[in-house]
Amino acid sequence: MDACLDVLRPSVQYVRLMWCDASGQRRCRVIPRKRLEAAAARGVGLSFACFWLPAWGDSCITDDPAGMPVGEMRLVPDVTATRTLPWMPSHATALVTMCREPPDEPWGCCPRTALKRVLAHAKQQHGLTFQLGFELEFYLLRKPDAQQPGGGGGGGGGGGGGLQQQADVPPPIDQGTYCSSTALDAAAPVLAEIVSTLASLDVGVEQFHAESGPGQFEVATAPAEALAAADALLFSREGVAAVAAKHGLVASFLPKLLPGAAGSGQHLHFSIWDEQGSNLLFHEPPRPRAFVFAGSEEPAVPGLSQAGEAFMAGVLRRLPALVAFTTPSPNSYRRMQPQCWAGAYQCYGINNREAALRLCCTPGLPDSANCELKAFDATANPHIGVAATIVAGLMGIKEGLRLPQPVTSDPGAMTGAVREGLGIARLPATLGEAIAAYEADEDFQAALASTLGSRTLPRAFIATRRSEWQHFGEMPLEAEAAKLYARY
Numbered sequence: 001m002d003a004c005l006d007v008l009r010p011s012v013q014y015v016r017l018m019w020c021d022a023s024g025q026r027r028c029r030v031i032p033r034k035r036l037e038a039a040a041a042r043g044v045g046l047s048f049a050c051f052w053l054p055a056w057g058d059s060c061i062t063d064d065p066a067g068m069p070v071g072e073m074r075l076v077p078d079v080t081a082t083r084t085l086p087w088m089p090s091h092a093t094a095l096v097t098m099c100r101e102p103p104d105e106p107w108g109c110c111p112r113t114a115l116k117r118v119l120a121h122a123k124q125q126h127g128l129t130f131q132l133g134f135e136l137e138f139y140l141l142r143k144p145d146a147q148q149p150g151g152g153g154g155g156g157g158g159g160g161g162g163l164q165q166q167a168d169v170p171p172p173i174d175q176g177t178y179c180s181s182t183a184l185d186a187a188a189p190v191l192a193e194i195v196s197t198l199a200s201l202d203v204g205v206e207q208f209h210a211e212s213g214p215g216q217f218e219v220a221t222a223p224a225e226a227l228a229a230a231d232a233l234l235f236s237r238e239g240v241a242a243v244a245a246k247h248g249l250v251a252s253f254l255p256k257l258l259p260g261a262a263g264s265g266q267h268l269h270f271s272i273w274d275e276q277g278s279n280l281l282f283h284e285p286p287r288p289r290a291f292v293f294a295g296s297e298e299p300a301v302p303g304l305s306q307a308g309e310a311f312m313a314g315v316l317r318r319l320p321a322l323v324a325f326t327t328p329s330p331n332s333y334r335r336m337q338p339q340c341w342a343g344a345y346q347c348y349g350i351n352n353r354e355a356a357l358r359l360c361c362t363p364g365l366p367d368s369a370n371c372e373l374k375a376f377d378a379t380a381n382p383h384i385g386v387a388a389t390i391v392a393g394l395m396g397i398k399e400g401l402r403l404p405q406p407v408t409s410d411p412g413a414m415t416g417a418v419r420e421g422l423g424i425a426r427l428p429a430t431l432g433e434a435i436a437a438y439e440a441d442e443d444f445q446a447a448l449a450s451t452l453g454s455r456t457l458p459r460a461f462i463a464t465r466r467s468e469w470q471h472f473g474e475m476p477l478e479a480e481a482a483k484l485y486a487r488y
Helices: 001-008 032-041 047-052 113-125 181-200 226-246 308-328 384-401 416-422 431-440 442-452 456-472 478-484
Strands: 014-020 026-032 044-047 072-084 091-101 127-140 207-209 216-223 247-254 268-272 345-350 356-359 370-373
Touching: 001 032, 014 032, 014 072, 014 226, 026 044, 026 226, 044 047, 044 127, 044 345, 047 072, 047 384, 047 456, 091 113, 091 216, 091 247, 113 127, 113 226, 113 384, 113 442, 181 207, 181 216, 181 226, 216 226, 226 247, 226 384, 268 308, 268 384, 308 356, 308 370, 308 384, 308 431, 308 456, 384 431, 384 442, 384 456, 431 442, 431 456, 442 456
Parallel strands: 014 091, 345 356
Antiparallel strands: 014 026, 044 072, 072 091, 127 216, 127 247, 127 268, 207 216, 268 370, 356 370
């Protein structure tokens, strides 16, 4: 167990055992440094029911057996996913494996273990590995006065589960617009520290800029192996939130925060690699040509490999059910609107930012070819969302699916008749519709349960999210955002 202590810097006195639960919230238990070896051997106890706490309050879900407050898992720190916190050098964070019998028997609903199982299946059955990157969009808000009612925005009920009364969403740091240099100047010290903090957490940053909303910014992370990328997304959220707090701000990743302002996604970029080291999403640059309707014999995307095409087609086909895992909150669907660059329609395109799936590549760099899934946000558990996406893609490979012709214009600007003729459907407009789409897709349910290695994980995940839909479904945006802005 010496390796556990070897990863800690001398300054570290406390270790946060961190997990992301079914509602997408980051939670942690804290142990003194001297207890790390014991935690690695025997874990730290946590009720199974705590993983299924909904976003509306700390209360067990009641319509699924997984929510019963009986039995416990053991939180076992992962040495490979341990980081010293740059903003608090006396603390380190270790992501955990949730175990029944530590350290070798993971709990069937552990999200990191579920993703590991999916990745092992993809490797063993198809010879495939994945590289992922994310676009983190967030608002920087001026921290409310802690003396005011609801100050801090994070007060939650205890065992009763209700949220305390919250103040309104605090004002953003500025009123900037997309890629505004003045907006960037206003937040430059914060953003610079965010980038350096993420580097200290072993998270690469490709670029950052001001986004469309007032006080909204985006940080794009560098591609990494799938498990490491999902881990890095949690470290990134922690880092952004901590640096913002250090500067007297609140960073909110909530998908839809302000009426009339841009929403925040965490778009997932993925590339697929075979055992020879080839990127299966490599494709030839699009050429000007006449519009081609779906069903044409012309190749959908010249140069795209058969397996890469089938994987994308699998994700595309399962999108109505898949979004229950990748945009899984009631608030998510306030962002997923047509003509908002959020991918509200079930279609794909080459550099079409209104398509739910965007195939893209940096000119002159064929290995950079990747697919962007826009329907992914910070209310998702990243490991579960990524796992579900890969399962959908692998179904496409197993079924030998083909892509239709890419959509070359804004589907939201088409008439309903044109969309119908092209086979373009609106994705679920509410979480309730997404849950219904998932429950109607028995093949996807079976594939998830088989590949994740658990029937309980997807079933109880949906039960948690159904609870949130019942609680928030009729709530006005302003009230919902006021309750949740500091939780995400």
